[in-house]
Amino acid sequence: MKLKFPLKFSYLLFALLFLTNLSAQIFVPVKWSSRVEKGSNNEVTLVMEGKIEEGWHVYSQFTPEDGPLPIVIDYKNQKGNYTLIGKTSESKTHREFNKDFGVDEVFFEEIVVLKQKIKVLNTSLAKINAAVDYQVCKDRCVNDTKDFTFDVPKMSVEKSEAPAGANSTAAVVDSTANLQESVLPDTIKKTEVKATENPGNSKSGQKKEKQSLWTIFIGTLLAGFLSTITPCVFPMIPMTVSFFIKQSGTKAKGKFNAFFYGFCIIAIYVLISLPFHIFESLNPDMFSEISTNVYLNLFFFVIFVVFAISFFGAFEITMPNWLASKADNASNSGGLFGIFFMALTLIIVSFSCTGPALGLVLGSVLSTDGGATILTIAMLGFGLGLAFPFIGLALFPGLMTNLPKSGGWLNTVKVVFGFIELALAFKFISNADLVLDTHLLEREVFLAIWIAIFGLLALYLFGKISLPHDSKQDHISVGRMLLGLVSLAFTIYMIPGLWGAPLKLISAFPPPPNYSESPEGVGATSGPSASGTKEVLPPGAVYGPHHIVSFEDYATGLAYAKKVNKPVFLDFTGKACVNCRKTENNVWSDPRVLEILKNDVVLISLFCDLRIELPENEKFISKSTGSAITNVGQKWSEFERERYQSNARPYYVLLDLNENSLNEPMAYEPDVEVYYKWLKESVSRFKK
Known part of the structure; x- marks a missing residue:
């Protein structure tokens, strides 16, 4: 016997099933x-x-x-x-x-x-x-x-x-x-809809990767260019370009030779990166191992500190004299071969100035698990930046008359690099500290060090302190004063970080806020520990994001909701869930949303990635997957899967006191207005 449904009813049934599967x-x-x-x-x-x-x-x-x-x-x-x-x-x-x-x-x-x-x-x-x-x-x-x-x-x-x-x-x-x-329950199989492909997401990932490559290239290009305005390189630029133009017979040949000289500089730096491609093919995890290696991060810290001290003028780091002599002798052979060795000679003799900058490039790229290709792009950018003045002035020699004269300002540039190098050194020791979880360099200590470094840099630029190779001066230039103001402003910007300010401009460098002596900020004026009289929490409750009273057990939270007659706001979340943090930081922080979460609902946050072992009598086998449920995270994941046919994080459900949904559950939603309306509508339905 076949059942016949009216056409309109069939459409309605189909739409209902479709909407159910979306959520x-x-x-x-x-x-x-x-x-x-x-x-x-x-x-x-x-x-x-x-x-x-x-x-x-x-x-x-x-x-x-x-x-x-x-x-x-x-x-x-x-x-x-x-x-x-x-x-x-x-x-x-x-x-x-x-x-x-x-x-x-x-x-x-x-x-x-x-x-x-x-x-x-x-x-x-x-x-x-x-x-x-x-x-x-x-x-x-x-x-x-x-x-x-x-x-x-x-x-x-x-x-x-x-x-x-x-x-x-x-x-x-x-x-x-x-x-x-994974084996899914029959009820889920019947209504399962394959996750919709999101072409925009893939394109977004590709776009982000391209942006990252361009960021690395432009950053290293700038580092290479800045290396040219150091005492070891800058005086060589007009001398080298003039040599090629005057000694090459014709102006065209002189320009070509100078251009080839610049090309050789770029090629040498790119060649330095090629062995890493071979190492990576032998060990694909090489860069991952390097970036997470405690000892390598400590090594980079020591190297950067040594380079910084060298820039301050305590000593010079130079390549062996015999190497420079051999390269110089080979440069006398003439032709393109000789020009190549002239470029190599420049790189060797200027190492005391370019070495620290090059170390910064190598250290930064190697520690980011970028792979050999990224390293080659970085070295290409650095070489191009260093060669750019040689190539540019060879093509337009008339610009040489506009070059500033060598002088004390070159040493000032070198010292500024030293301060920056010293500050970045602490990023590497911070990485090691985070991996070892020793808490020796927590957020406040890191920021205090950076405040001291950039504060001293500001004093140096304003002429209040001097270093061994500085020239005597009775005034400071406008450029030096402006750079000093930038350093002073940056120093002042970092100070509130000691009181818990997020410091978004440098968020990639200091340890995260929770890796701190005072997670709520030094001298915090808000939060559960800010006053001597703490709020009395309900039994089983904890403070969640933005100090919202929260429960981490479903039964305990539900019992409390019934006691205070408020709807349940069920939050399937994770300690390591990116979009959960984005929602909490960007959506829950909205005053209207926060007002509802603090006063109108009972928040139950179930962490689906907690690997705390369950007691033996609470372990069981999943009906849907057949896997053993042995920890707390698996327990709440199974709860979400069985009851709401979802395993997404974040996932939000609003329930009445009979555990019925007040609205369609919501997954990740970055739009504050949409989220607020969903919350408000759900709470209104509970009050009716």
Whole structure:
């Protein structure tokens, strides 16, 4: 028997289903597969590979603390069966600064490959179980756990020191976990709509990457150009250009030779970056390891401090004399070959001035996990900036008459570079401190150091202090005075940061606000700790963002809402959720929204990425995925999935006291007006 629906009713039913799916979707943006690679000596490699949908990204296990949630890999049934050899390696990652967390987040795009080498101890071992707990984000974040079961190939008992696999062929064995996919409940499968592709998001990512490349190129171009106005380089410019124009026979040939000289400068700096391409091909994780390496960050700190002291005039850093002599002798051979070595000679003899600037370029790029291509772009920019005056004056020699004369101002430029170099050195030691979590260089200490450095720079520019190689003067130039004003203004700008000001202009440099002696700011005048009489919190409550009274347990929060007769504002969030922080910082801070959140609703924030272990009696198996629910984050993720058919973060639901929705749930919404209207409408429905 077939049921017939009126046409209008069918349209209505279809529209209802469509709208339901828009607000509640189960996102599965990563499709996982696994395999086992056989080695020798009873060694195998477990491989877990995830294909990531376009626009989404998964965070690396090496992403810094206080940022997005890193991958955590749990290798089970180890005891007596196998041992791990080294750490789990990763495929190529990307690094990008996140202003909301104040850290450089490390993440995968398109594909994530995790490899763990193990040595099998129990030759009768048949299976190895592992679980990957990860966060994947696009315009929202999803936390998920993927369970793997690896079939272990038969192992022979080692009877001698000969390699166990000498008489066998190394083979790749696909495990039964290959191409595993999360199992969804039948009710969800029926209404599941594939996550809409967002072409704009992909283009936005490409645009952001291009902007980043241009930023690096322009920044290093400026660094190279500024290096030309130092005592080691500036006097060489008119001498070198005049030499080519006068000694080349014809004006055209002279211009060509000067142009080629500049080209050689650029080529030499680019050549310096080429070995890194080879190193990267041998170890794709090289730049990731460099950028997160504590000892390398400490090394850069020491190098930058030494360079800064050199710029102040305590000593000079020079290349070996024999190297400069050989390059100079080779430059006398004539022709294009000789011009190349003339360029090399300039780079060597001017190293005491260009070396610190070049170190700044190398240190900054290497520490950002940019990859060899980014390094080459940076070196191209630096070389072009350094060569630009030589090329420009060769093409337009008449401009040489407008060049300022050498003098004490060149040393002033060098000293200014020294102050900047010293300030940037503390970024590297801050990175090391954050990784080690020693709290030796917290936000206040970092800012105090920078305030002192740039305050001294202002005094130096105003002529109140002098350094060894400064010329005596009875007045300061207009340019020096203006630069001093900029330094003084910057110093004053940073001072409120000690009292908790966000300092958005330099947010990439100091530690994040929560890495601080006083997270609410020194001498805070607001917040729960600002006064001697603290507000008495309800049992089980904590202070959430903007000091909103919040609950982190659903049952406790619901009971309190019934007690005070207010609707429940259910906030599925995460400690490492970027868009959650954006909403809290940019939307919840609006006075109208904040008024409702503080007075008209009961906030229950369920953190779906908390990896706090659940008591044994609270652990269970997910009905929807079949995965083991073992921690608090998984518990709330499962709650959201089962009740609201969603696994997005952030995800907001307004409920009455019978746990019925007052409005359509809302995912990430950056528009304050839309968010406010949604809140206001929901609260109005509760009061009716």
